[in-house]
Amino acid sequence: MPESFQGRSGNCAGIVATALKLGYRHIDTAWKYGTEEGVGQGIRASGVPRKDIFLCTKVSHEYLRAADFARSVEQSLKRLQTDYVDLLHVHWPSTDGIPLSETMGALAQAKRAGKARHVGVANFNIALTEEAMRLCPEPLVSLQAEYHPYLDQSKVLAFCRKAELVFTAYCPLGRGRLFREPVIAEIARAKGRTVAQVALRWLVQQGNIALIPRSSNPQHMAESLDVFDFTLTDEEMKRIFALKRPDGRIANPAGRAPAWD
Numbered sequence: 001m002p003e004s005f006q007g008r009s010g011n012c013a014g015i016v017a018t019a020l021k022l023g024y025r026h027i028d029t030a031w032k033y034g035t036e037e038g039v040g041q042g043i044r045a046s047g048v049p050r051k052d053i054f055l056c057t058k059v060s061h062e063y064l065r066a067a068d069f070a071r072s073v074e075q076s077l078k079r080l081q082t083d084y085v086d087l088l089h090v091h092w093p094s095t096d097g098i099p100l101s102e103t104m105g106a107l108a109q110a111k112r113a114g115k116a117r118h119v120g121v122a123n124f125n126i127a128l129t130e131e132a133m134r135l136c137p138e139p140l141v142s143l144q145a146e147y148h149p150y151l152d153q154s155k156v157l158a159f160c161r162k163a164e165l166v167f168t169a170y171c172p173l174g175r176g177r178l179f180r181e182p183v184i185a186e187i188a189r190a191k192g193r194t195v196a197q198v199a200l201r202w203l204v205q206q207g208n209i210a211l212i213p214r215s216s217n218p219q220h221m222a223e224s225l226d227v228f229d230f231t232l233t234d235e236e237m238k239r240i241f242a243l244k245r246p247d248g249r250i251a252n253p254a255g256r257a258p259a260w261d
């Protein structure tokens, strides 16, 4: 299960090293988070071989022109102290009129140059993802988007399954909002698990979803990794699906977000 970090903690390198020692292998970062340097240091400090780690970063919307894109990738690799990332996402679609064909060409070029093993998009709606797939000379493998029980992503998930894209779910804990949710708390009590574990298990059990919970607390990290030895019943899954609500979306920057599905 993935682990991820944002630039809120002053000890990014230590947190990354701890996560890797606990068994996390998927690390999600982005140029925009300002954490790439810490992630690179943490990987080195952990002693875990680079080849055993699935490292993902993203190119920000400011750099979607081909030349800017290539420079951003170079800068990310330098900060991460690595020659390649395992997955490179476009962080948000352009709202500045940059042709998607140009950005997809640059994304494919990063892959062809060996700087990204796989490529994908983040925060694209279905129509934009379809267009990106059509325009990109290399196959896209991942659509990263927000997903947790308060947000209905059934259309996007069905699309990803059909298009053979992994749905990489960000904010899988609703950025903490789920911890006040009585239905999940009740299920967690009945299972002898925590709210975080039940919320993450609900995502795992749907299939075709990679999760990237963020934590700077080693106890939380260990807990979030320990979700593969229990099962939610169909009834429990349904109760959690029923928590979706129209205002459930968290990451919705005005002027940047596409028309969501």
Ligand SMILES: NC(=O)c1ccc[n+]([C@@H]2O[C@H](COP(=O)([O-])OP(=O)(O)OC[C@H]3O[C@@H](n4cnc5c(N)ncnc54)[C@H](OP(=O)(O)O)[C@@H]3O)[C@@H](O)[C@H]2O)c1
Pocket: 004, 005, 006, 028, 029, 091, 122, 123, 144, 145, 169, 170, 171, 172, 173, 174, 175, 176, 196, 197, 212, 213, 214, 215, 216, 217, 219, 220, 221, 223, 224, 251
């Ligand atoms: N592509 C995008 O545009 C985009 C946007 C947003 C996020 N993301 C990615 O998704 C990742 C996760 O999203 P997020 O940070 O917004 O939200 P999140 O993972 O849903 O929630 C993070 C919060 O949950 C807490 N937490 C984590 N595990 C816990 C546990 N087992 N028990 C109790 N509390 C726990 C963390 O606090 P503690 O530190 O105290 O554990 C933190 O406050 C980010 O780090 C980033 O990599 C991508």
